[in-house]
Amino acid sequence: MHDIKYIRDNAGEFDKAMARRGLGAQSPAILALDEERRGVLTRLQEMQARRNDESRKIGEIKKSGGDASAQMEAVAAMKVDMAAMEGSVRDLEMKQSHILAGLPNIMGPDVPDGADESENVELRKWGEIKSLSGPDHVAIGEGLGLIDFETAAKMSGARFTLLSGPMARMERALVQFFLDTHTGEHGYTEVSPPLLVRDNALYGTGQLPKFSEDLFKIKKREEGKDKPDEVDLETGRTTMYARAATYENAWLIPTAEVPLTNIVAEMIVEEDTLPRRYAAFTPCFRSEAGAAGKDTRGMLRQHQFYKVEMVSVTAPEESAAEHERMTACAETVLRKLELPFRTIVLCSGDTGFGATKTYDIEVWLPGQETYREISSCSNCKDFQARRMNARMRSKGEKETRFVHTLNGSGVAVGRALIAVIENYYDQADGGVWVPEALKPYMGGLEKITV
RNA sequence: GGAGGAGUGGCAGAGCGGUUGAAUGCAACGGUCUUGAAAACCGUCGUGGGUUUACGCCCACCGUGGGUUCGAAUCCCACCUCCUCCGCCA
Numbered sequence: 068m069h070d071i072k073y074i075r076d077n078a079g080e081f082d083k084a085m086a087r088r089g090l091g092a093q094s095p096a097i098l099a100l101d102e103e104r105r106g107v108l109t110r111l112q113e114m115q116a117r118r119n120d121e122s123r124k125i126g127e128i129k130k131s132g133g134d135a136s137a138q139m140e141a142v143a144a145m146k147v148d149m150a151a152m153e154g155s156v157r158d159l160e161m162k163q164s165h166i167l168a169g170l171p172n173i174m175g176p177d178v179p180d181g182a183d184e185s186e187n188v189e190l191r192k193w194g195e196i197k198s199l200s201g202p203d204h205v206a207i208g209e210g211l212g213l214i215d216f217e218t219a220a221k222m223s224g225a226r227f228t229l230l231s232g233p234m235a236r237m238e239r240a241l242v243q244f245f246l247d248t249h250t251g252e253h254g255y256t257e258v259s260p261p262l263l264v265r266d267n268a269l270y271g272t273g274q275l276p277k278f279s280e281d282l283f284k285i286k287k288r289e290e291g292k293d294k295p296d297e298v299d300l301e302t303g304r305t306t307m308y309a310r311a312a313t314y315e316n317a318w319l320i321p322t323a324e325v326p327l328t329n330i331v332a333e334m335i336v337e338e339d340t341l342p343r344r345y346a347a348f349t350p351c352f353r354s355e356a357g358a359a360g361k362d363t364r365g366m367l368r369q370h371q372f373y374k375v376e377m378v379s380v381t382a383p384e385e386s387a388a389e390h391e392r393m394t395a396c397a398e399t400v401l402r403k404l405e406l407p408f409r410t411i412v413l414c415s416g417d418t419g420f421g422a423t424k425t426y427d428i429e430v431w432l433p434g435q436e437t438y439r440e441i442s443s444c445s446n447c448k449d450f451q452a453r454r455m456n457a458r459m460r461s462k463g464e465k466e467t468r469f470v471h472t473l474n475g476s477g478v479a480v481g482r483a484l485i486a487v488i489e490n491y492y493d494q495a496d497g498g499v500w501v502p503e504a505l506k507p508y509m510g511g512l513e514k515i516t517v
Numbered sequence: 518g519g520a521g522g523a524g525u526g527g528c529a530g531a532g533c534g535g536u537u538g539a540a541u542g543c544a545a546c547g548g549u550c551u552u553g554a555a556a557a558c559c560g561u562c563g564u565g566g567g568u569u570u571a572c573g574c575c576c577a578c579c580g581u582g583g584g585u586u587c588g589a590a591u592c593c594c595a596c597c598u599c600c601u602c603c604g605c606c607a
């Protein structure tokens with residue numbers, strides 16, 4: 068959400084920032100609307116002031132036993148005009164906030180210009196690539212009989228995976244390792260948040276209203292429709308989305324960023340309790356509506372995956388440094404896993420809606436002979452805070468300021484599993500070595516073999 | 518699912534339909550006192566918005582949205598949320 072005052076005072080700057088997002092000049096329309104809104108508002112308020120005055124007089128007249136019917140009639144006559152103006156103000160306000168809520172965040176000056184992901188800029192590389200190429204996780208996992216896409220598809224459709232045995236355990240081991248590292252060494256507080264959230268939470272982090280098609284929604288069962296007994300006995304199909312009759316219109320979280328960031332929604336936090344650092348392990352649900360046909364092989368892009376997420380809430384002055392720190396925290400777990408990675412800064416065309424600046428960490432995948440995203444760390448500054456009204460107060464200060472929020476994967480568990488499988492593959496026997504860091508979580512197992 | 522209760526400022530908690538934006542307490546801030554601090558005392562102290570060069574003036578906000586009224590925190594309706602008890606349940 069953008070500050071209309073900022074746009075009023077910095078229309079040129081604002082339009083330049085939107086131009087970097089590939090948008091035309093936004094301020095003329097916004098400012099015209101704003102002016103109209105304020106014009107009507109001022110006239111309405113003048114009328115309200117007059118009404119209040121008259122009403123007060125009526126009260127006085129009546130108290131002293133006089134006849135106030137003339138005044139009462141006059142005020143009653145004003146009501147028609149006032150109602151119209153109220154409607155018009157509300158209308159204009161809604162139009163305005165609709166426009167403002169739909170515009171992306173202003174990017175940092177140090178974000179490189181570029182049209183798409185091909186123009187992202189590599190910042191650093193780490194690790195020795197031991198296998199430049201090799202079988203992908205699908206071949207390896209199916210060879211071991213521990214990754215099963217067909218069975219998952221049977222019950223759930225495309226973009227689901229079923230892991231079993233030591234492969235399932237390794238996924239859990241990654242989760243444990245990531246969380247233990249971030250809570251034990253990086254100062255994050257572990258959180259186990261709700262996975263179903265309301266509209267306003269998703270609005271706060273910026274997924275709504277623009278990106279609803281990327282999400283899964285729990286729909287209320289309509290009375291008389293979608294009943295469990297309406298399952299078609301021949302096909303076994305039903306149109307029912309959920310049986311939770313008491314819970315309606317919730318969304319499955321696409322990332323723990325949503326519940327974690329919303330912890331501070333509607334709050335005024337004392338500055339000395341900042342930074343707040345939260346880490347959570349959660350499933351993530353994404354419809355992948357815009358990715359049809361993309362990454363269809365394997366478990367790289369799923370409707371459901373696990374992720375350990377980091378969220379920081381900081382004072383405005385601290386967010387840039389926190390961004391670097393958070394990215395380093397994500398890199399650390401990859402270092403400990405000895406997985407080769409590179410860190411890039413996303414160019415203007417690839418930076419997400421709510422971010423001012425985003426670092427992606429990409430891990431080397433021998434099966435694809437390329438680096439693929441495994442973490443994304445963004446500084447949203449006050450963009451989300453404004454939307455969710457998350458503020459802070461400094462010691463001794465009276466006024467509040469919006470906090471800055473940051474989020475980053477620490478890291479995506481499914482993709483980390485892919486990276487381990489492919490980078491620790493032993494072509495001699497088709498097995499997968501267990502990374503040193505994961506051994507404590509694998510009961511000391513050295514290697515996954517047939 | 519059934520039956521009740523409640524939503525007011527940073528927090529707690531009052532509030533006959535007519536200067537109530539809202540008592541009181543706590544917290545916070547400024548000051549007096551003190552070597553310093555505490556205590557005590559005095560004072561300040563909600564948010565958002567419009568307008569003004571400025572002092573200021575004005576408007577809105579007591580869960581949300583409607584309604585009644587000349588006038589609503591206060592009355593009516595709907596909704597949302599939270600709490601308690603019962604039932605069911607991992």
